[in-house]
Amino acid sequence: MIAVELGKLLRSRRTWVTIGLVDALPTLVAVLLAVTDLGPRPGTGPAFLSAVLHDGTLFPLAAMAMVLPLFLPVAVAMAAGEAIAGEAQTGTLRYLLVRPVGRTRLLAAKLVSVMAFVLLTVLVVAATALLTGTLLLGHENTGRTISVSGTTLTTGELAVRTGLALLYAMLSMLGVAAIGLFLSTVVRTPLAAALGTLAVLVASTLLLPLDAAHALRPYLLTRYWLAFVDLFRDPILWTNVVHGVLQQCGYVVAFLAAAWANFATKDVTD
């Protein structure tokens, strides 16, 4: 079933269009930066963006910081919302279940497919960003990169930290996917599931800067998303990253359990 889902994902035109759209934003930013040479002042604007004017190899990280807060979660919410509700809407859900595909197995296959989509998107964004970054913004061929803290990182260190950052971003998206998947087992249309997931994201983003919501802050879905920037400090500032990992794991476990409990005993009547 997992292979079937991955096959459907890769053959779907929508997958590639979505990835293309997500990818378009950082590419546009790279072009604009190259043409105008106007970067944000250090310490302002999206993470890493002031640094990329000097070193294009950092652009993949800047691109991740750009797509992670909104573009990527929107794409994930759509994909996860589609998972069960989409099958129910086309009527194919009942035929999958009588084929038979076990309900837990179907849910797992859908989750794997959504995460494969995230991985694919992240990789495409990172690869294009590396390409556009080095081509358009150039790079200082020193083999060293300045960390966010101002010290230098070797290429090896940078690679490890980039890998960690990508894993962290994937985990953040897994949280969104879990919520989307749960809502997808509850509502009848994929649109409702996707919008419901987005509502959680938007609510979290709105509550974060609100002082009155201070007590809620550690539990908000998006609270630690950009903590991956801390991985590029020297030494690595682990506090928020660890909090983020624990918090996202909490979201993932809770919503996947809810999705499973709901779907495994659900009457499939559409």
Add this chain to the structure above:
Amino acid sequence: MIRTSALTKRFGPILAVDGVDLDVREGDIYGFLGANGSGKTTTVRMLLGLVLPTSGEVSLLGRPMPSSAHEVLPQVGALVEGPAAYPQLSGRRNLAVFDAAGAGQGSGRRSRRRRIEEALDRVGLGGIDGRPVRAYSLGMRQRLGLAAAIMRSPRLLVLDEPTNGLDPQGIGEIRTLLRELHATGTTVLLLSHQLAEVEQLCSRVGVLDRGRLVLQQELDEICGPTGRIHVRTPDADGARALLDGQVEAATSTGLLVRHPDAGELNAMLVGRGIRVEELTLERRTLEDAVLAATGTGSDRVARP
């Protein structure tokens, strides 16, 4: 093949299926009749494990459902409430996707291509091109749904209104296909609200009315003789005088006579010089039996 005991499903305040004891035997073509909304589809969804019963039990191919779904369902082909397919994929690709999604008896990667082509041929879509299912007509979708149901040579076919959307020729083709499958040992549960279709195909009939199984019998028994004989004769008055008391009704062409033996009746009439043009045993029709057993359809909502 299928046996349910006191199968009941409640959706909130609505009792959709109420204590149904269905009994479909191996080798049957079982006609499952009922008005729209009588609970047929809910019953079938419970048989297949899509809807979980409120109470009661289901046994499919001798195994309890839904707990044995993994062993049983690979041997069952189903068309549940209309066909469904991924609209952006071609018919062949759809069949391949569904086949690859599960495992079990009759499936398998190696034979997939052959089984797809055979199934498409059988339902009359052998020459279909690569257009997406989105561009199919209703009848083509219906045929594709049937192809998906039969492509693993199931022991049991559960078909919900399989001829929906087909023209009269198409309906005839599907009827022939079902007869062929039945001849090779497939048991068929056919849901329908078309009495004529059931009368032509089925050996056993069950009738559902507002969630209750009000009739379950061999078709031959249902459509048995009523004990009355229709005598077509130009000498109706003479016959009436002769058979006084046995004539129950007059029709435009003759008389309805209650008599145990048609041959004897014929001999007697002819012996007394009454011309007999035709003698036929009156039979109950399925329609009579169904109407007698059921109330008005549940899509009719009258004022209390």
